[in-house]
Amino acid sequence: MEHSVISASNFNAWFGDNHAVKDVSIKIEKNQVIAVMGPSGCGKTTFLRCINRMHELVPGARTEGMLKLYADDIYTMNPIYVRYKIGMVFQRPNPFPNLSIYDNVVAGYKLNGLKIPKVEMDHIVEKSLTSAALWNEVKDSLHKKGTFLSGGQQQRLCIARAIAMEPEVILFDEPTSALDPISTSSIEALFHELKANYTLIIVTHNMQQAARVSDKTAFFYLGELVEFDNTRQMFTAPKDKRTQNYITGRFS
Amino acid sequence: MDARLKVRNTKSIVFKSIIIFLAFVITIPLIIILLYIIKQGVTQVNWHFLTHVPAPVGETGGGISNALLGSIIIVALSSLIAIPTGILTGIYLSENATTRLAYYAGLCVDILQGVPSIVVGMVVYFWIVKPLGTFSALSGSVALAIMMLPIVIRSTEQTLKLLPDSLKEAALSLGVPYHRVILKVIVPCGFAGILSGIMLSVARIVGETAPLLFTAFGNPYLSAAITKPMQSLPLLIFNYATSPYDEWHNLAWGASFILLMFVLLLNIFTKLITRKWNIQL
Numbered sequence: 001m002e003h004s005v006i007s008a009s010n011f012n013a014w015f016g017d018n019h020a021v022k023d024v025s026i027k028i029e030k031n032q033v034i035a036v037m038g039p040s041g042c043g044k045t046t047f048l049r050c051i052n053r054m055h056e057l058v059p060g061a062r063t064e065g066m067l068k069l070y071a072d073d074i075y076t077m078n079p080i081y082v083r084y085k086i087g088m089v090f091q092r093p094n095p096f097p098n099l100s101i102y103d104n105v106v107a108g109y110k111l112n113g114l115k116i117p118k119v120e121m122d123h124i125v126e127k128s129l130t131s132a133a134l135w136n137e138v139k140d141s142l143h144k145k146g147t148f149l150s151g152g153q154q155q156r157l158c159i160a161r162a163i164a165m166e167p168e169v170i171l172f173d174e175p176t177s178a179l180d181p182i183s184t185s186s187i188e189a190l191f192h193e194l195k196a197n198y199t200l201i202i203v204t205h206n207m208q209q210a211a212r213v214s215d216k217t218a219f220f221y222l223g224e225l226v227e228f229d230n231t232r233q234m235f236t237a238p239k240d241k242r243t244q245n246y247i248t249g250r251f252s
Numbered sequence: 253m254d255a256r257l258k259v260r261n262t263k264s265i266v267f268k269s270i271i272i273f274l275a276f277v278i279t280i281p282l283i284i285i286l287l288y289i290i291k292q293g294v295t296q297v298n299w300h301f302l303t304h305v306p307a308p309v310g311e312t313g314g315g316i317s318n319a320l321l322g323s324i325i326i327v328a329l330s331s332l333i334a335i336p337t338g339i340l341t342g343i344y345l346s347e348n349a350t351t352r353l354a355y356y357a358g359l360c361v362d363i364l365q366g367v368p369s370i371v372v373g374m375v376v377y378f379w380i381v382k383p384l385g386t387f388s389a390l391s392g393s394v395a396l397a398i399m400m401l402p403i404v405i406r407s408t409e410q411t412l413k414l415l416p417d418s419l420k421e422a423a424l425s426l427g428v429p430y431h432r433v434i435l436k437v438i439v440p441c442g443f444a445g446i447l448s449g450i451m452l453s454v455a456r457i458v459g460e461t462a463p464l465l466f467t468a469f470g471n472p473y474l475s476a477a478i479t480k481p482m483q484s485l486p487l488l489i490f491n492y493a494t495s496p497y498d499e500w501h502n503l504a505w506g507a508s509f510i511l512l513m514f515v516l517l518l519n520i521f522t523k524l525i526t527r528k529w530n531i532q533l
Contacts, residue, residue, distance in 0.1 A: 083427035094418040097531045098440045108426035111436045
């Protein structure tokens, strides 16, 4: 039987006493773009951070229920291995300021002390930067610091850094909320390219963005997964009243 | 209305003038001290001065090689003790700021910073000199290391606290284990700040006399044995400046000049290095 890439069943997460994610069950299939949307504080980012076990780094964080990568329980795997397999791109571009563009791309290898021949390393850098649509802009300045790039370029550098590890899934936590419209559209265009090789889960505040880029959309409200369906279906004929209210802007 | 405006304007001009005047006034003693030491000391310094031990009373010539070597050894040894310990403690304090241990450790660091240096010297005397039965460079280094610790710890802690969490998250999300996140990302990004703390602490202790009085004690001969008494620049200055002989006074002036130059260069060097290594976040 074919497994979903990520599947959750009755998954819960807490921050101390705050029950942030409630009984979420979801199946995410391979090579799709999943948008996760909902009002602020609805638990969407917390859910995302549970998938690569970043949530547990916050003091007082706790989880319950089953979350799987293919057939494996994410919460019995080594978190380091989980994070190899599930990459993440953050809200604000966060390239390593002490590393060059080149070293930023292969940071996952270098910081882990994995020894890789130079030729192969060069190949990984070119391939990852090409996939992140950044190669042409930076190929002549690979040894400059990553922080010299513009915000949009930095974010694509962070995407290249995630791609370089060849993960199964890449999580995006509001990846364009700190960027200007031009950078945003270049990153949205990138999502279409990336889904050929990866499964993308994108948390976004922006409904238009969810509609533009995703195959399926999950709507979170007050910690619950209210609805999960094809994006087109969701935006034209939502099944749940709350989804409809959110989409039509009756609450935010 | 105009008159009131005028009064206000005059007030702020007067205020500004006072500030500028005072800032100027406080630099005068500093400049006088510097010039005086340079004037008295610079004529003493030559190659012979740097490579010879002090001459006995009545003979001319002689230098401060024993004190120079002693200072280098004692400071190097204290750095060896204080820098790794200080950096690791600083990392702990910045990473676990909310724990009870961090609270009390931070309190101890603050108190340690306020302990008079002569008290540190006395404690080390009872800890190390008495049990070993001899004054030694090692005991002097321990005393100076204790003086260094709070500066290294606080500067490391403050530097690392300023780094954004997103940096740590970026590394963790790539599957980098925690110790490597600290050693390969957090510490290198805060390197400039940590280094300037180290430099400051070295500049601070190199001139400390009190803790060395009954630990390293001093030694008129050239010695590199860390379990034996050892001379150092501040000790030499203290002993020779209080002696009744003019030759020895000159030696003390020369040593003061060398010490001053060392601290001055260390400060300039720190400024340059932090500028070069400073990381744009």
